[in-house]
Amino acid sequence: MSHPPRGGPLGLAGCHACGKVSPETLGRCPRCGSALHIRKPQSIQRTVAFLIAAGVLYVPAMILPIMTVLEFGGSSAKTIIEGMMEFWQSGAYPIAIVIFTASILIPLVKIVALIWLCAAACGKVHPSPKILGKVYWLTELLGRWSMVDIFVVAILVAMVQLGAYMRVLPGSGALAFAGVVVLTMFAAMSFDPRLLWDRLELMEGAPPNEESPP
Amino acid sequence: MRPWPKPRGGPHRVVCHFCDTLHESVPVPEGTAARCVRCNAVLYQNRYASLVRATSFSLTALILMAIVHSFPFMSMDAGGMRTTLTPMGAASALINDGSPIVGCAVALFTMVTPLIMSGGLIYVCGPLLWGKAAPGATRVARWLTLTEPWNMIEVFLLGVLVSLMKLGKMAELHFGFGFWAFALLMLAMAAAVAGIDREELWDRLEVAKE
Numbered sequence: 225m226s227h228p229p230r231g232g233p234l235g236l237a238g239c240h241a242c243g244k245v246s247p248e249t250l251g252r253c254p255r256c257g258s259a260l261h262i263r264k265p266q267s268i269q270r271t272v273a274f275l276i277a278a279g280v281l282y283v284p285a286m287i288l289p290i291m292t293v294l295e296f297g298g299s300s301a302k303t304i305i306e307g308m309m310e311f312w313q314s315g316a317y318p319i320a321i322v323i324f325t326a327s328i329l330i331p332l333v334k335i336v337a338l339i340w341l342c343a344a345a346c347g348k349v350h351p352s353p354k355i356l357g358k359v360y361w362l363t364e365l366l367g368r369w370s371m372v373d374i375f376v377v378a379i380l381v382a383m384v385q386l387g388a389y390m391r392v393l394p395g396s397g398a399l400a401f402a403g404v405v406v407l408t409m410f411a412a413m414s415f416d417p418r419l420l421w422d423r424l425e426l427m428e429g430a431p432p433n434e435e436s437p438p
Numbered sequence: 439m440r441p442w443p444k445p446r447g448g449p450h451r452v453v454c455h456f457c458d459t460l461h462e463s464v465p466v467p468e469g470t471a472a473r474c475v476r477c478n479a480v481l482y483q484n485r486y487a488s489l490v491r492a493t494s495f496s497l498t499a500l501i502l503m504a505i506v507h508s509f510p511f512m513s514m515d516a517g518g519m520r521t522t523l524t525p526m527g528a529a530s531a532l533i534n535d536g537s538p539i540v541g542c543a544v545a546l547f548t549m550v551t552p553l554i555m556s557g558g559l560i561y562v563c564g565p566l567l568w569g570k571a572a573p574g575a576t577r578v579a580r581w582l583t584l585t586e587p588w589n590m591i592e593v594f595l596l597g598v599l600v601s602l603m604k605l606g607k608m609a610e611l612h613f614g615f616g617f618w619a620f621a622l623l624m625l626a627m628a629a630a631v632a633g634i635d636r637e638e639l640w641d642r643l644e645v646a647k648e
Contacts, residue, residue: 228475231453231460238453241580242640243482245451245460255644256576311603319603322596357456357477368590371547375528375590375597376604378544382523382531383605389517394537402540409587418458421477 232422237262264416268342274411275335275342281403282331288397291377295390303397304328304373327373327401334363334370334408338415345419347427353420360417367412370405374398440569441468442484445644452481452637463637482637489642492563492633495626499556502623503549511616512598516609524616525549525594547590552627555589558582559630562639571646579643586631591624 231238231245237260238245239253246253248260264270289301302310304327311320337359344351377398384392442465444450450463454474461481466472471483485491506525513522525548532541558578565572572578598617605611 227459229460230458232458234460236451236453236460238455238458241583243452243637244640245453255640256580258580314607316603319600322600326596353457354477357479360456364587368587369593369596371590371593372597372600374540375544375548375594376600378528378532378541379523379597379601380604381535382528383512383514383521383601385521385531386517386519389519393535394532394540398532398537398540402543406543413587417456421457 227425230421230425232262232418235262240264263418263422264414267414267416267419268345270414271338271342271411274407274414275338278331278404278407278411279335281400281407282335285331285397285401285404286328288400289395290373290397290401291380291395292393293384293390294393301395304401307373323373326369330366330370331404331408334367334412337363338408338411341415341417341420345416345423347423351420351423351427353417353424356420357417360412360415364412367405367409370408371402374402374405441465442488442638442641443645444641446648454479454481483635484638485632485634488634488638489563489567492559492630492639493567495630495633496556496559496563499552499623499626499630500560502619502626503553503556505619506616506623507549509616509619510614511620512614513612514605514609515612522614525620547588548594551585551589552591552623554581554585556627556630558585559633562643563634566639566642566646569646571643575643579639583636589627589631591620591627595621595624 235247235249236245237248239256239258239260241258242253242256244253244255246260248262250260252258253260286304288303290304290307292299292301304323308320308323308327311323340349341356341360343349344356377394380392381394384390452461452463453459454461454477456479457474457477459474459476461472461475463482464472466484468484468486472481473479474481510522511524513520529541529545529549532538532544558581561572562575562579562582565575602611
């Protein structure tokens, strides 16, 4: 099968910052001065490291309260899940679904999707770059929306300052959750989708009967 | 205005960000995009009136930012008290009430990043309208690439809508001038960032420095 040439095998690197194509041997991009790499350096290792950190933080982010409501009678601490359930029980289904998707589902799906992408880039599962490329594009696109719960906490803390009547304070879960979002964003940025195509080309280049000995 | 120029020398090439396929960088008509022959990802786009749009929408965004931060965003009447919200107030409430790191993150994603992006675009694209490169424009253009993913204005707006559902039940809410300015800011930022393609910006910068 013949494909159009790719930059990597010819020693050409597209600059991360400005996109100019130069030989990697130059070391630095002649146009903008950024370091040149054919692939993002240590892409898989960095992505996995960020993912492990995000996965570990996901637990306290879900268990610890994201905010505490101080009222006349006392205080009640709420986790992300409890906050979502409250919306659901009060009949605000669309908002409950938004919170569920942005805060609980997207971070999890993102972690799983990036693990899948890393496994595919390492050849553990079949790399189908056309589909996985879309998956990668989606994880990059959706990641930021998880931040919505943090903004909700910020707004509630700022607005609900009614003295002895009612107050809202941020909880320790907010820090953990913000950490999850930022770390998964770093993980997505560290991953290099070109590795999927490298792996595919490696597999296509291999002898066809390699896997089935006679 | 001059069409998208190409720097001297060559060959002019571009690699696909997704699959690394090497292409000749050929000019495409205004309003169209060049796509990768192998994976169909967009390689670059030739935008209509790119420099004018990037500069003017960034300028609009800066003006809107000034409005957002000088008018109330939202106010709430409950229990005989009135509280008002500004994005600055949301960040500082977190900083003062025991979550300084998260507060700083909120400030970064809703105020600092949009400021760097719109200010940076004006600084780079403004002088390029006259074919000139501002001093240090290369560094500023690199910052633009770095800060882009961290601009979360539209996410903050979704946060406002969710908070409305929470607060609406217990109190009377009023939208201020700041809120509408913020909604417009979201549109202006999106238009400014989409105004000019990265390849075009860097090509113009390179030509201006020749």
